[in-house]
Amino acid sequence: AQTVTQSQPEMSVQEAETVTLSCTYDTSENNYYLFWYKQPPSRQMILVIRQEAYKQQNATENRFSVNFQKAAKSFSLKISDSQLGDTAMYFCAFMKQEEYGNKLVFGAGTILRVKS
């Protein structure tokens, strides 16, 4: 079974600064996908960024980028130029490559607070 660990329950960052959220996972699979989801207070969870395990190049989406270290089973999220709207719970998630199911296994989450 796969597990996802987020070791930082809470983080805070000043507006316009950079913050990195950590995530490690455990799997025996070779092909899989990794995700970061953002869940603002009382709002729906939205996809921030996705990484395919077979791609060495780290994914980027505007101010969001990842540091994917497959051998270390590490998948951190870097948020540059933090904005107040980035305040949310962030979840790291793992998805095994499979024809059916495509189930997500989530970590416990990191609460990020962006301060003005």
Added chain:
Amino acid sequence: DTGVSQDPRHKITKRGQNVTFRCDPISEHNRLYWYRQTLGQGPEFLTYFQNEAQLEKSRLLSDRFSAERPKGSFSTLEIQRTEQGDSAMYLCASSLATVANYGYTFGSGTRLTVV
């Protein structure tokens, strides 16, 4: 595209009562997922449908839980004889099966409180 809708947003019920939640996925999505999120934890998989077929159920889904997706459109999740441990946020998500590995679209959830 109105996104994934869940109803109700909040439900408070007495222990032992039955509750039913509804999820309306994005209309062209043939995959529908239910997850449960307890306080301070990430969501956990409960079950999923492809069209009207329920293809997998987690061990978390005890026999008090039942989910349906008649005609492959909306889905309902029923909990019978609710217990305090059922208090959680119940999340629905949908996707096209062919691109499910790109992640899904989540609804805002139904928060259940059992008193």
